[in-house]
Amino acid sequence: MNNSDKNQIWDLFTSDKKSFCVISHTNPDGDAMGSALAMKLLLKKLGHEAEVLVPNIYPDYYAWLKDADKIIIGDEQRDKAVDCIEEADILLFMDLNKVRRVEGLDEFLLASDAPKILFDHHVGPDEVFKLQFARTDVSSTCELVYEFISEFDKSLLDKDIADCLYTGIVTDTGNYFHGNITAGTFRITADLIDLGIDVLEINQKVYNTFSESRIRMLGHSLINRMEVLHDKETVVMYLTKDDLKKFNDQEGDTEGIVNYGLTIKGIKISALFIERAQYIKISFRSEGDVNVNQIAVNYYDGGGHKNASGAYFYGSIEDAILRFKQALNEIEL
Incomplete structure (x- = not known):
């Protein structure tokens, strides 16, 4: 501009x-x-x-x-x-x-x-x-x-x-x-x-007009769908299509879930993988100088900002998460 x-x-x-x-x-x-x-x-x-x-x-x-x-x-x-x-x-x-x-x-x-x-x-x-x-x-x-x-x-x-x-x-x-x-x-x-x-x-x-089902889905995400990779200072979360159906997912209900990973002491990267009908929707968040945009751009169909990026993956949620873990091993964050 x-x-x-x-x-x-x-x-x-x-x-x-x-x-x-x-x-x-x-x-x-x-x-x-x-x-x-x-x-x-x-x-x-x-x-x-x-x-x-x-x-x-x-x-x-x-x-x-x-x-x-x-x-x-x-x-x-x-x-x-x-x-x-x-x-x-x-x-x-x-x-x-x-x-x-x-x-x-x-x-x-x-x-x-x-x-x-x-x-x-x-x-x-x-x-x-x-x-x-x-x-x-x-x-x-x-x-x-x-x-x-x-x-x-x-x-x-x-x-x-x-x-x-x-x-x-x-x-x-x-x-x-x-x-x-x-x-x-x-x-x-x-x-x-x-x-x-x-x-x-x-x-x-x-921030304070959420449905009961949204809060229950958040709890499910944190209790049952969160993995902490301590050696990578990273949190990985995911939600399957069955999860979304169980908690009557509405537009916007998954917004902000990814941020909870960064509330854990020592965590610098948080990623959320959501299984939609035609693709996996991914959200990345990071702290400080850690650039998650390079993961979104180089490993997925995505982009955004240094500390907040999004992406899509056309395949299984398991493969999407596996690619993310490979990225953590391959690039200098």
Whole structure:
């Protein structure tokens, strides 16, 4: 990203009325939800038409965010999702670096001639994006959205946008526990509080409204599905399809489980393997200078950040875990 990209994006946002399709990734998390909804609210303020599109349903603990109930869910509203893409003047991608992360809709996105704009904080973005506001030295895409709005017209920020941005920041940092947290992250948070957000209320909605089955699945993960590799300072956890069925897994129920591995004294790496219908979904977390992104990129179909990355594996969960253990033996972390 360069300043000319940022300025060109703002020029587009403040030009004649346009239709935007604001898109984020499969299994939308707090940063995906917060950044996409904040951008929709901004675009509406600037006089544009805007819809948010995600490939599948989001966790219910984000349903309180402004206009979350108006999000187009790709695998439930396919015709509406395709119309959003094909009728848009501009495709605006939030919190993803690869178009293929919009599962089930990527072919329509790539076929569109509409300009593709990216706001993101992951490494290695696709080359299809005409304009980018992308940096890897920030906590979240929501932090970038705040910086973008503040630089050009801070008066456009309001409580609804602030609620969205705080949600992305607090979740992508694990409640300010990991990620690229800087003094600027806390200054932004203070500004959002000044805009009227209720930190205690949002934290309650995001972290303390879980179902009983989710908590029981967490307990099962820690008691029955966790292996500690003391010599590698690593924790490996997994959940099978039968586990997910037993605990009535809902979207978002496995979010955050991987972080528990790092709460063990002396552990520097935590990995969670989840057996889904068509692939194994993997989450990696690490402490300090330990770079788990190189495992996600070099051993799996994945990527992300130094201390927090994700990946997919197309095979058995046993083979996915075996490959991880081989990676621990082969690379210098």
